Amino acid sequence: MATIRDVAQRAGVSPATVSRVVNGLVGYSDETRARVEDAVNALNYETDYLARGLKTRQTSVIGLLAPMVSDALASQVMQGVEAAAQERGYAVMLGRTGPKSTFIAGYLRTLRTYRAAGVILISAVITPGTRQLLGPNIPVISVAISDKSGSPSVAIDDEKAAYDATRHLLQLGHRRIGLLTGDPASVYVSLPRERGYVRAMAEANCPPATATGSFFYESGAAGLDQLLAQDPQLTAIFAMSDEMGAAVVNELQKRGRRVPEDVSVLGFDNTSTAVHVHPALSTMAQPLEEMGRMAVAKLLRSRDLGPKIVPHQLIERGSTAPPPS
């Protein structure tokens, strides 16, 4: 592998000049530039990122921490992050934030010693510990979680989104609407959404009915049971994830209830899972891929701090309709 010195020698200039040309700085004649470029091509020279990073104390690496690597929501955000990073010439270093926060500590340390340009947290909040581990020079941003602390973030307004979703069902004519929540440990997502639902129901003078889920498909069937036990006449179910929504659709049909003729089901997120059931799930969409893209843009624009709220949007597909009369 050719080094900057090899190029310099071949072009008959100093390494400093080669560096200037390669990095597009000023201070050389056109003729010199041409000679350098020729040498670069001839030798197939490529900047050594390690050496550059060591000197400049910064690399073009973005750290990306996702809750589980295989998770429909995280995958779509990752897609956006990866695309935006690639466009800007950044590489993405992937880590997962398991239930154990020790994992994330280790990853953050690695990212710091690699002098990452910044880190993106999917569905995780920026804690003082996170900030400390990263040191003062590496910016962090969280995506898809409404952290009210004022840290940099890109997310929808979860309370409002759930409120709007519930209103949609209400406007369709439903009055007996059950809510299937996500993991209650998810304080920054599940709770605000629940508040939005409760508010909309209260405004419409409808009694709320709530069951506790986990966001995962597996929790859908039991959640439906809980809900039906509270009110067997429910005409609509609002699930806080498409996975749970899909489970409810399947389970309902298994029990001989038609969707949406007998009961409507509304999901959340608009992941690919929403279209993998029949009827396809109506859902409260988050622009996940776009959120991933925005996160890298915001992260790299060092003066763009604070939270960014992106619009949610209700997508109607086949799983919602007016209630039976």
Place this chain on the structure above:
Amino acid sequence: MATIRDVAQRAGVSPATVSRVVNGLVGYSDETRARVEDAVNALNYETDYLARGLKTRQTSVIGLLAPMVSDALASQVMQGVEAAAQERGYAVMLGRTGPKSTFIAGYLRTLRTYRAAGVILISAVITPGTRQLLGPNIPVISVAISDKSGSPSVAIDDEKAAYDATRHLLQLGHRRIGLLTGDPASVYVSLPRERGYVRAMAEANCPPATATGSFFYESGAAGLDQLLAQDPQLTAIFAMSDEMGAAVVNELQKRGRRVPEDVSVLGFDNTSTAVHVHPALSTMAQPLEEMGRMAVAKLLRSRDLGPKIVPHQLIERGSTAPPPS
């Protein structure tokens, strides 16, 4: 951030000695080691990976190239890769191999200048170009694709898996079995599977019926149409991906055919999609996460070259049954 010199000074030894104890080499007394460790803790010293990499010409980074970042199959392999890498102290750099192979070229170059320890290709084959871009010192391995060139890889035997899957349907009593293929451009996956299906059908003296899909959900409905046009009496459909299998299940039910009473559906891969439909898909499973783990183990064991075939396994769920009598 404390450097190795700071630690050396505080412990009253030379940087070389600190390096030795930090890296667990030999050549220091117990007493020295204790002093160094104290200093390391006191100063919160952490090795600078950039500097180390520059010197040793190797970093603990594994490159991971996936076809699309959000793709159920790739996600599960990634999960395994990430976990195994983390356990061994490696970081994972993520890239995507779009339809444009220019993407992959850029990524490979980046990986080389970061002096990656190796790279893993998901669902992509190792071409001479790949090898050349990476240089002689970085090993590559491909996962989930049966490249017959003898390059390092971890995959199932696709021909045999499809043969076994078809045999399973045959043994259930089906004779009119349609095949929904993946993208025919996928020479190393779709073709061998098709051969396996054809062989099993021929052995059983059953006429084959084939439709061309794309592996994606969206191609399932049209594929079903094609198949039914060829033989309206099909009692089983074998789809080369769970996504297409799920689409077929949904579409069949939409048309008033029961699954599995009227027609059986068999998927492929055993991704999470398989359990997101009702009835849940029976499927020919690949141990995707395990394959990801094995890929990193094999990659890092530099003398472990060549292809590794892992076992496939048929998983029966609700979408397959004997044909109607």
Place this chain on the structure above:
DNA sequence: TTGTAAGCGTTATCAT
């Protein structure tokens, strides 16, 4: 416009 030289933080070689 161009070159010289001093690091960045580590590891490896060679002494002692």
Place this chain on the structure above:
DNA sequence: ATGATAACGCTTACAA
């Protein structure tokens, strides 16, 4: 068992 020293390949004052 330990230390001095020279790289690794680059960028960046500072000179010229």
